[in-house]
Amino acid sequence: MLTRLPYTLLWLLALPFVLLRLLWRARRQPDYLKHVGERFGRYRVRAPGRVIWVHAVSVGETRAAEPLVRALLAQWPEHAVLLTHMTPTGRATSKALFGDEARVLRVYLPYDLGWLARRFLHHFRPSLGVIMETELWPNLLAACRRLQVPTMLANARLSERSARRYARVPALTSLTLGALDAIGAQTAGDAVRLRALGARRVTVTGNIKFDVAPTPAAEARGATFRARIGARPVLLAASTREGEEALLLAAFAQHAPPDCLLALVPRHPQRFDEVAGAVKAAGLGLQRRSDEAEVAASTRVWLGDSMGEMFSYYLAADVALIG
Incomplete structure (x- = not known):
């Protein structure tokens, strides 16, 4: 908790500016003003039963997640898949990919404050979480660990530049990566960089984007x-x-x-x-x-x-x- 405290305080200080940025982006893309409550853990939708949660921040991650989502739907027919995004284009992409599939839900992930993360997890109660690529949210992953929601990083990538940036806060980075139950890295280089920062149970699985096939x-x-x-x-x-x-x-x-x-x-x-x-x-x-x-x-x-x-x-x- 103390390791994450400065990070949480920075989030609290930044939150008014984050909201202003939403308004600014809405000037060109009005959809940023839709579903704002979801960004604070307020949801109107509920899953019909058990849930597997997949986080795909925007368009590229959502497209990459398509074969994974379809495999999850086939492998666990009693579960729904909850797709979370951070951008309207990511949300629109999941709608285009999965249409009105009743077992696929889409919402925004809340901002990375502990009580918002817990509100999200208590509402949907996912059986497990899969985060696409490199969306590392310390408070969210800490909440998953505390509420015993197994969470993995899929299609993980970490450039040398990003690794150097994460290395500037080694305690927070190690704690955050350590909260993950497994990591599927795109390449051996990604795996090496993730392990050097404190990641556990890292396996090189390749790039899932190569599993996407045109319909x-x-x-x-x-x-x-x-x-x-x-x-x-x-x-x-x-x-x-x-x-x-x-x-x-x-x-x-x-x-x-x-x-x-x-x-x-x-x-x-x-x-x-x-x-x-x-x-x-x-x-x-x-x-x-x-x-x-x-x-x-x-x-x-x-x-x-x-x-x-x-x-x-x-x-x-x-x-x-x-x-």
Whole structure:
């Protein structure tokens, strides 16, 4: 408890600014103001029975968790799977992946204060918890340990830079990692770094993202995309972020053959219009995927303004650039 006290005090001091940040982000993505009570451990939904909890903070982690969630549903048919997120896009992704599957619930994980973590665990009473990649919340994991909820880190990754950052608070990091019952690391290097920081029972399991397979619907959609584009070469810029598109567009305009089409898919949906404006400012012919139209020969950039269709974009492309 004393080891976590400075961390908890920092959270208390930061909480007003965290709420202001929610308001700030809601200016561009209003969904940040939905389900705010869940971020404080207040939930309206309840699981119909026993629960396996999987935490996937945002889009990438949610997509990576898909094969795991499907395996859990098949292996334990008497359990529901509770997916927790921190972003609206993560939540929307789980909705797109699992639709109205009655055994999959989705909520926000509360902020990492002890009483909020306990409120979350008392409400859903998970049989076990699986945290994707490297979401290490000291108070949450301490609450899991205290309430005897077995918890593991899956698809765990830890870069050398992140390891150095965690090493600055060795007591807190060792305590937090020690609260995990098992860790499945992506690579041997990740495992070495995790063990050096105090992790126990670390196994190299590989990257679960390689277990994700396109659905027949995604394959059919990819074929449709390709038919709309035609025979011209397609360069896909996948999951781009702010600051990347301007560089990509300038390089594409200068170096790409005139018949090449750039399929540009921003990572965050709230930026679709912003990126469309950047394409026009670069003087490149633009079409949107949402127009559902054939791609004209004069179009240089096809904007992927959709969610949950990344497999289809990959299937339609000749070369992919992943930021």
